[in-house]
Amino acid sequence: MEINAKSADRQLLLELSGEIDHHGARDALRELELAVDAALPARLVLDLAGVTFMDSSGIALILRAQQRMQMLDGSVLVCHVPPQARRVLDAAGVGRLVTIR
């Protein structure tokens, strides 16, 4: 998987793409935390449009992002979730914890 970061006006946009599994996401958590700590955004947007497959490794990533943003008193939005990733998030009830659009 890949993470592409764009930051403007205290909003950090992270475009995730490729396969988010244990193998693909092994450096993603650190990358995500570094990007958040560098930008200190008020809002973090995780755009999943380019995600071709996601399993529970993606859930951990999203929940860790949410915790990080809570420490900064900021918010997280997850958007453009493809159908397979959406079913994974729904099965785990992630929508109760994070805003998904």
Add this chain to the structure above:
Amino acid sequence: MKTRASNEVTLEFPSRSSNESFARAAAASFAAQMDPTLNELEDIKTAVSEAVTNAIVHGYPDSIGKVVVKVRICPENTLEVTVRDYGRGIPDVDKARQPMFTTGGAERSGMGFTIMESFMDRLTVRSVPGKGTSVVMKKRLAPRLKAAK
């Protein structure tokens, strides 16, 4: 109704994380002969990914061991996937299956078994500490009306 002849395949590989995508893609492409919907194929891929990742991450936390994945086409349009490891094992399976239970730290969410349960119809987990774990998942695919050939 015509019953499909049974068929099966067995994959064996070392518990390297780079084999996760191979295992789920191989299982899905074997299942393709059952003429599944795209959603069903994605469900199978996802469940296999969870079970294989568990074998790799939890079964063999600090070594490389053998993982065996068996995919079988059963009567009544049912697919059965077995994922077996010979690793650490699970001391309390009922507890491990509960949502959000994890021994895996920040990079795990404790939702793998919950996802397997929701994406497949049936999940059986057998485990012996020190000997390994076997996860059997079954999914009955929706009958598809085919145009007469």
